[in-house]
Amino acid sequence: MTGAFSETSVGAFAPSLRDVPSELRRKYETRGPRYTSYPPANHFGPVSPGDVAARWREGLLGRDREVGLYVHVPFCKTRCAFCGCHTEAGAPASRVEGYLLAIEKELETTAALLGGAVAVTELAVGGGSPNHLTAAQLARLLDAVEKRFTFTASAERSVELDPRRTTEDQVALLSARGFNRFSMGVQDFDQRVLDLSRAGQRPEHVRALVEILQRHGQSAINFDLVCGLPHQTVETAEATAQKTVELGPSRIALYGFALLEDFLPHQKALRGNPSPSADRAIAIRARMSQIFVEHGYVPIGMDHFARPSDELLAAAKERRLGRTFMGYTVRRDLSVFGAGPSAIAGVGSAYSQNHKDLDAYISSCDRGELPIARGHLLGRDDEIRREVIRDLSCNFAVSFPRIRALHGISPVEHFREEIKQLEHFETDGLLCVNEDGIVMTETGRLFVRNACMVFDRYLKSAAPQTYSRTLG
Numbered sequence: 001m002t003g004a005f006s007e008t009s010v011g012a013f014a015p016s017l018r019d020v021p022s023e024l025r026r027k028y029e030t031r032g033p034r035y036t037s038y039p040p041a042n043h044f045g046p047v048s049p050g051d052v053a054a055r056w057r058e059g060l061l062g063r064d065r066e067v068g069l070y071v072h073v074p075f076c077k078t079r080c081a082f083c084g085c086h087t088e089a090g091a092p093a094s095r096v097e098g099y100l101l102a103i104e105k106e107l108e109t110t111a112a113l114l115g116g117a118v119a120v121t122e123l124a125v126g127g128g129s130p131n132h133l134t135a136a137q138l139a140r141l142l143d144a145v146e147k148r149f150t151f152t153a154s155a156e157r158s159v160e161l162d163p164r165r166t167t168e169d170q171v172a173l174l175s176a177r178g179f180n181r182f183s184m185g186v187q188d189f190d191q192r193v194l195d196l197s198r199a200g201q202r203p204e205h206v207r208a209l210v211e212i213l214q215r216h217g218q219s220a221i222n223f224d225l226v227c228g229l230p231h232q233t234v235e236t237a238e239a240t241a242q243k244t245v246e247l248g249p250s251r252i253a254l255y256g257f258a259l260l261e262d263f264l265p266h267q268k269a270l271r272g273n274p275s276p277s278a279d280r281a282i283a284i285r286a287r288m289s290q291i292f293v294e295h296g297y298v299p300i301g302m303d304h305f306a307r308p309s310d311e312l313l314a315a316a317k318e319r320r321l322g323r324t325f326m327g328y329t330v331r332r333d334l335s336v337f338g339a340g341p342s343a344i345a346g347v348g349s350a351y352s353q354n355h356k357d358l359d360a361y362i363s364s365c366d367r368g369e370l371p372i373a374r375g376h377l378l379g380r381d382d383e384i385r386r387e388v389i390r391d392l393s394c395n396f397a398v399s400f401p402r403i404r405a406l407h408g409i410s411p412v413e414h415f416r417e418e419i420k421q422l423e424h425f426e427t428d429g430l431l432c433v434n435e436d437g438i439v440m441t442e443t444g445r446l447f448v449r450n451a452c453m454v455f456d457r458y459l460k461s462a463a464p465q466t467y468s469r470t471l472g
């Protein structure tokens with residue numbers, strides 16, 4: 001397959017599962033991880049914070065030491081029924097104060113360990129709802145970060161906003177503090193879908209927030225939409241997609257809804273309301289994708305769309321897309337530190353996740369420890385598999401010469417069993433494999449999570465119901 005890597009990883013059109021024969025869809029229909037890490041976070045286990053810190057130092061040694069920093073704000077006013085995030089609804093002011101004091105200590109502990117050896121090139125503040133904090137509290141949180149970490153001159157600073165509750169004061173503060181990318185949880189524009197899944201949100205909230213952002217000179221606006229919510233139909237989804245393109249965000253993420261009642265009891269509120277069938281979810285996604293592409297958006301990776309001017313597109317074309325817990329990033333292999341309850345760090349060959357329970361998190365920070373509850377120290381085989389899965393999920397292609405150069409192994413030998421398992425993908429026209437590597441076809445990109453799962457050696461020990469559907 002000479003020349004396989006001259007193919008671009010960016011699709012000129014959005015291939016649609018609707019156009020795939022139903023028997024082929026049935027054959028691959030399953031549940032699986034989204035691979036924002038490998039191994040996926042449900043395989044993390046007990047780790048010693050000291051071992052994690054040692055891996056951090058080792059992972060940053062000899063690198064250019066540009067890192068990402070994710071700050072988690074674990075509060076929301078109310079809980080949305082579909083939400084899968086770690087958050088507390090309606091926390092009193094004393095709890096927010098306890099969080100702020102604790103995260104200042106965590107940032108202090110982390111910065112002391114790193115000894116000023118890193119520069120932050122991507123700061124992401126997410127949650128929960130960062131705008132649950134007042135402008136003054138947000139300023140205090142940002143002071144705590146900026147006092148302890150230096151930033152590169154062109155650092156991206158992004159924040160997630162809840163359109164129901166973001167004030168002009170908060171946007172003014174964030175803009176003044178250099179924030180230059182704003183993601184808003186739109187979910188859907190259909191009032192019936194919103195009333196059920198995100199109480200109190202009106203389509204006007206999104207428009208109003210876009211206008212506030214524009215008044216403050218912000219143009220890098222992301223919309224997060226959810227596909228597969230109860231009561232969505234192709235017609236409601238079409239209207240949502242049309243409203244989205246009218247408002248013109250620079251990026252759109254179209255996430256699939258996963259009903260995981262056993263793990264997220266608050267989702268029981270959705271009981272008795274029909275979720276779209278697998279086939280309908282596929283049709284919904286297909287129609288929305290088609291509308292985005294017709295309006296000039298370019299599909300990127302598993303679930304993103306970007307305007308041609310957005311840097312995500314350039315990164316995809318140049319094969320330097322990365323995938324972290326924050327989703328797709330424009331930097332391949334970016335190490336990301338996490339701060340706040342439940343925050344996950346992926347630095348070098350270590351993953352770690354902070355205590356989810358706020359009290360446990362605060363106690364750990366008070367003791368001057370890294371508040372790590374669990375994690376995973378990657379072995380050599382993990383690192384190789386992570387590279388392959390990342391290449392597939394970001395670029396829809398794996399270069400065997402690159403893997404060989406990076407890890408000193410023969411991929412054809414190392415993955416003999418996996419390559420055999422890919423034969424039926426090849427027979428079905430989903431990808432091509434030879435000694436140069438793996439390239440997914442346009443249609444095959446729709447099955448990329450299935451292809452990644454072939455390389456996941458932890459998958460057998462996970463309950464499938466932990467995951468969302470890989471198709472649709």
Ligand code: SF4
Pocket residue numbers: 075076078079080083084085087127128129162185
């Ligand atoms: S605002 Fe966001 S984080 Fe908070 S409950 Fe709703 S979806 Fe979850």
